[in-house]
Amino acid sequence: MPVRAPRICSCGKVVPAGSTCPCQARRAAERKARFDKSRPNSTQRGYTREWEKARKAFLARHPACARCGAPANVVDHKTPHRGDQRLFWDKANWQPLCTPCHSGAKQRAERRHSGKAKP
Structure with a gap:
């Protein structure tokens, strides 16, 4: 080889x-x-106590990763909200993902579609 x-x-x-x-x-x-x-901290980006409650409830209703079927532990915004609170709280924009799918494939796809590389 x-x-x-x-x-x-x-x-x-x-x-x-x-x-x-x-x-x-x-x-x-x-x-x-x-x-x-x-970069603003997580609270400034909207990830508050209310988000944690909504996230936990969403994952209880949707326990499997939307990409691979593994147990989900991340609520991902299908369309990046970029600070838009209406889009941030739109449950139709949420999807359950496992950490590998969210941290790998999803982030690469977002970088590809944003037109610029992120650090």
Whole structure:
């Protein structure tokens, strides 16, 4: 079975195939930290005690992930609400997801459709 050759990072280090150079990992962490500083906290984004109650009730009625059928533990907004409280509370916009489906495939799809990469 063929093995991919290592690559040379822009910093000059040889990096094994499938790995990230430490300098690239550090830059990514710094970029994400800058983004997090400017991002409102969860309460400011609408995730309050009332949301937790509604989330718990929704998951009790919809216990399976809409994508893979595994036990759901996340209520996802099908269309990102981006602070729009009407869309945030629209139950027709909610779907139950498991953590892997929400954190992986759903986030990649949102980045693809938003037209810009997110940290």
